[in-house]
Amino acid sequence: MNWKRAKTLFIFVFILVNLSLVIIYIDKVNKSHINDSEDENAVNFKQEEIKIPDNLPSVKDLKMQLLTARSYDFSSFAKTHSEVSSEDSGATAKRDISSPVDVSNDQYTDLKSYVKDNVYKGKDYEMSNINNDKVTFEQTYNEYPIMNNNKARLEFSINGDGKATSYKQTAMKSIAPSDGANNDKKQVNSARSAIEALYYNRYLKRNDEVTNARLGYYTVVKEPNVQVLEANWEIKVKHADKIKTYYVEAVSDSPKIIAE
Template sequence: MGVLGNSSHLLRRRRETFMDWSKTKTIFIAVFLILDIFLLMVFFNKHSASQFEFIQEASIEDKLKSYNIEYEKLPEEVSEETIITAKTKKFTKKETDRLLNQTVKLSLNQLILDSYLQKPFKLGEEKLEDMKSFVESDVLFGDQYRYWGMNDEKNIAIFYQHYDNKKMFENKNGKLEIKLNNNGEIYAYSQTLLENLEENGKSESILSAYQAIETLYKNGLIKPNSKISNVELGYYTVVTELQVLSPTWYFKIKNGEKTERMYVNAFDGSIYRNEENS
């Protein structure tokens, strides 16, 4: 019995030792597994962070290139500009009397001038240049307008008033519409004008053209494979009633068959957009 008792006791001790080792081994495996998972998480977090930093640090040029977005050479200088104020002009009979060989009608509030030529004005081979010459010589305050583009559906050439050699984009109160007949001749025009244009407040730094494009990009307004053109700094009306105009970047963005006009306020980055038509 003594020998059997000792053998049984020894066997029990071995079992306990084996079980203790199994538990210890299981604990070690669990610890190493947790450690591996932790290290993997650290690695992936660092990798993701580095990728994020790369995206954040990528220049707007690289971002546009990666999405096959084309653009023309952009103005690089960053200037200082100021808000301007103006009021809508009322045309007078004394002014319209200076218009020869034209039948002129004024709206009731005298803010809109409509003129019909007694004889259509023929345009030569340099149609745009001839049109500009007509505007300067035969339209009241014609030297204050700049050509914008054609509305082919209505056969109308659009001009907008300018200040400091910058256009007042899509301003219905500073707009000139030159109307053409089926022979491509000027037969009439409609005109509005802003007056008493004044700079209001101190000049401040504005967004560059690159920063304005980046604003459009971050807001998802420039799709892959787009083309950006006609980049220009001008003025856009931000308060209609008082005619308050802010420096604004203009972009024409074409994607497939769709073309949009985008405007970015050069002070605060506000975005205005319109589908292309005059």
């Protein structure tokens, strides 16, 4: 055996191992500094006397991108479904329910079953708002709602007996990632970072309360038949006795905020 060569090889391996350990150590230190910096920059909402939900939605490893969608024309659908009529040049479907659906149960199971079994692409809609005379559903894409959009909505009229008697529906079709070289999927910012963006832009003030935060798609470009949908956080804030809704871009380092 060539001991001189073996000794040289041993020294070389030893140096490589030590270099690897140094690189791992530096990486851990850098990550620690980043985390410390994030903690230092985080808003202390309790100290600011601003209430936020204890359990915010998790977006770990979630990436989203711009979408393009077109309005669905119900004209042909109405011709093949005698109980359905179309309005607004086909953009809206309307139906009177011959056997009104009970909406008095806590989970609205009867109405949800009706939507699933009787409404055009009913599985793609989720309940979003309830009041005494109306129940609203929103169309979804990949299980995320298309928020605050009258082109992707299902509304039931409720009578005095707590039963759904009719509905109107709009829908989006051909929903797909927008064309363009800069439309790669991007990591979604956390709900807390969206709330902090509201704070830094002075939409959140002392004694305010964030009542809800949900992730979905919000329309940023509206044309007669085509829309561009962007991932947004919908944040509801209670200012004194009034609730206001804000939309915060979910994949931007400097998010744009829209107040409704």
